[in-house]
Amino acid sequence: MISLDKYSFGFGDRFSLHGEAFIQALKKANDSGLKITPVWNKSFRGYSFVGDDAATVKEKVDKLMLKHTWCKQYLIDADHIKYDNVSEFIDACDYFTIDVSGYIRKLAHYDEMDSFIKANQKYIGRMNVPGMSETFQVFENMITSFAGMYLLAAQKAGEVYQLIKKRKGHKNFITEISMDEVHYSHSPLELFFILNALAYYDVDFQLISPKFIGRFNKNVEYAGETQKFKAELEMYLKMINFAVDEFSLNPNLKLSIHSGSDKFAIYPIIKDVIQKFDAGIHIKTSGIGWLDSIMYLAKLEGEAYDFVKEIYITSYEDFSELVTPYDKVVDINKSKLPTPEEINKLNGAQFKAALDNNPDNKDYNPTLRQFISCAYKTAACQKEKYERLVNENLGMINKQIEENLFDRHFSQIYPASN
Template structure:
């Protein structure tokens, strides 16, 4: 690394007066350049690697953990530094927009969940000017384990991408699907500005299977004070929501809502006061990791009980009618989805939060409905896993033999992930590995069943070892890194499909597919 040449780069940047389109050193990544008076900062791309270059007063440059330095004259020192935590803290103290912030007040927010740590740059380029607040860091504990990453790594990776792209308009970090207090604390300590509380362990799905007599007996076995209050507040009452919607509670609605969801209300209240308020977090509550759809009565009850505890979350994720399976489009009656979404949206508007749509990747059929009906409060959509599938699209194109190996391993070991995901793909309804060759390998990413197999097996593929060596991980990342521009293009096409439908820039799935779908 030629530090004297970097000093010359700094002088050229200062002389350019903000126009960095014709810099002589193409390894200086122009979007990252920040000039603060006579101090200069940028990301250098050299030999397939990235590093931070900072040139400032010798009195403050010690904040950086330098790997190389050079006297830049006039009392300034140039440092070359790795993209690590200490240097991230140093750069964010100079440019606060590098840190994640609250999404409160933003109408439209989109969770991207960069599982591999290499997608955020492309996403940021796409989101510039879209009027949507990106949640770049969004990983569950399960996803962290499967990708062998930490929450801090996820947040730091996103933060460096923000600096590199000069994205100054704000971004968020979500401790996704946290269930236990220690998981919430871990997310907070890692820099997350938002948590998504997965209340699954406090949502009692088994109640839905009780007979009417069993349900009645269990409800009336509660403390009489609770029985009286809940009946007085809800039984045989109709609540008007919005202009044309209402929610009515019959006896079964009351008893099921209380017995399935009230424990989750109590738990959310505890998490809210222990973590959300002290750390000024954005608060989302997930009701979607359940067996049965959230009825309007369930949703209204949950929201109203939170209100009784003076809690208004930023977003709530009900379990909508239909199936939101991983990596494929929505399965269900769209007319019914729309009818029920109208009621859920009216409840959210009544209580002052937004709806959150989980497992949002590829649910293109419902996005025109969501975009059209959620104009008052806006929406939050979560995608994540299809970053991995777009990476596999690069593998299939550039190293089809590796892709065939990955598919065979995924196909043969699918039973390993069946307990963790709900999906229809089976070995019996998917192409046999021996039928896949160089000419048809890309079909694995367009056909629903093999697509789901590949999607759900990401952790197993990345972590599989033989003789103490990774079998696929290194070859996978080597290929992906060599073709980052191609990966960026695939990522942007894919997410653009979602955003255009949500923002009404395309009317149908077919229209947006024709606009963005890669032809190869």
């Protein structure tokens, strides 16, 4: 059976142009004692926006790894897939992020609910979790409530998992269960019953992505109290260790954090906590190459910056269409975006400064950065021109991405391997 290595990192590459940057950053990490397994992740939405497909991405990644004689594990993730689109990814992918967030707080059939509640009567009373000072008091109405919130989601995860298993064989893929795209974080006790429900439907999964406290908006800093995040991360890890034994879950089960990229305030916390618990972690990112490319093209002025301005103005006019699909992972107030008239008055260096994730720079505009992270669909409408401009400057752009990944992500998140 495929087992995911202890530390792994999900690369979101909108246009599949920056594999060289990723592999160079991974090599630098490896030379520094950081053992990180790469996972190429792209969602059904991402593929449909860009006009790409999983088979093409797999072919590109396979060629890249062969070129660089990468002999270690690497995976292709069908990210945020559901039952109605998973078939498009089964042949090409070996990692499946099953997104069931949309089924949370929707009721399973009465008979399913009743059976699950009866099967969990033994947990009524006081629950002690090893390593936790807090004792959980479980009442029957709480089990009923958790079943109402999460049982249908677990059932739907099971349906997708069984479909993949039937097609690929259960030893040939890795499963992640995603429940993070909701507006509220999951308590440790909720996580226990989520894991319970997934076991109830015989889902063999190696990763779980609950909704953490705070906001993980795309490509900007973590929004929340970092110490509360740390406390929750530690409780999740303790609860996972308890649930693995309690429900005979996959012993490699670990957390997946859908970071949205650039959560620099909590990266050192993640590193400290996973060292403390000797735990694995998967960090999923999005759009690093896309944003670095746009910043570099803006800096060039001329045709390149004219194209960037065109992308921005068109996206501004299509604001709702672009932002709505990401409403749970962005906080964008249109009034805080520059108008097209204001954009036309900025030179390329000023636009780059507004987009670059540097809170110490008075010109930095995190609303703009989030908005541009959603605007790749607009560039995809002129894909040939965008890719030409990027490819003409690919060496320098990739160098920027490589440094960003190693200096600001890898070295901040992962402990050196023993």
